[in-house]
Amino acid sequence: MKEFIKNWGIFFVLAAIFIALRLFVIAPVSVNGHSMDPTLADGQKLMTYQLSTIDRFDIVTTEEPDDLDKLAVKRVIGLPGDQVQMEEDVLTVNGTEINESYLEPYKQEFAEDRMQNEYTYNSAFQDIAENADNFTNDFMYEVPEGQYFVLGDNRLISRDSRTFGFVDRSMIEGEVAFRYWPLSEISMINNY
Structure with missing residues (x-):
C-alpha cells in the first residue's frame, strides 16, 4: 500500500486540486453569437474566474433571467x-x-454606414442597423439591490438587460479573465 501511495499519491493530490479548481474557481465558456463584438467574437473560448467580486465594466458570464438554460457573456x-x-x-x-x-x-462604423458592412452575414441585423437612430437606444433604469444591469458591446443586436431584465448576483457565474481560443488571440481580458 505504501508503494502505491508513494507512486500515485502526487497524481491523486494534483487531480483533486484540479477538480476543486474547476468546480469552484475557474470555468471554461464559449462565446455564442455576436453580442460582444468587437471585444469578443463568436466561437472564442474563455476562462472565467468564479470567485471575483463584480465591478462596473467587468465582462461576466451570466444566466439569462428569462431562460436559465442560456449562459450569456x-x-x-x-x-x-x-x-x-x-x-x-x-x-x-x-x-x-x-x-x-x-x-x-x-x-x-455606425456613424459612417450604420453597420451595413459589418452585418453582411445577417440581413435582419442590417435592417436593425438601417433603422436605428443611435448605436444604443435611449433608456433609463434604476438597478434594484442585489441586481446588475448588463449589456453586450454590440448594442444594436445584443440581447441583454434591456430585453431580459436585471441579473441577480446568484446568476452571475464569473468574471471573464482569459481568452484561450483561437490560439492566435490568447490574451488576458481587459475589462475596461
Whole structure:
C-alpha cells in the first residue's frame, strides 16, 4: 500500500486540486453569437474566474433571467442601486457621464454606414442597423439591490438587460479573465 501511495499519491493530490479548481474557481465558456463584438467574437473560448467580486465594466458570464438554460457573456454596466441612463449614445451612471472607449470602433462604423458592412452575414441585423437612430437606444433604469444591469458591446443586436431584465448576483457565474481560443488571440481580458 505504501508503494502505491508513494507512486500515485502526487497524481491523486494534483487531480483533486484540479477538480476543486474547476468546480469552484475557474470555468471554461464559449462565446455564442455576436453580442460582444468587437471585444469578443463568436466561437472564442474563455476562462472565467468564479470567485471575483463584480465591478462596473467587468465582462461576466451570466444566466439569462428569462431562460436559465442560456449562459450569456455580457458587460456589467449598472451595479445594485445605480441609476443608469443612455441618451444620444452617452452613458451616465448616477449622473456622471461615462466614456465607453471599448465601443469606439463600432460607434465610428455606425456613424459612417450604420453597420451595413459589418452585418453582411445577417440581413435582419442590417435592417436593425438601417433603422436605428443611435448605436444604443435611449433608456433609463434604476438597478434594484442585489441586481446588475448588463449589456453586450454590440448594442444594436445584443440581447441583454434591456430585453431580459436585471441579473441577480446568484446568476452571475464569473468574471471573464482569459481568452484561450483561437490560439492566435490568447490574451488576458481587459475589462475596461
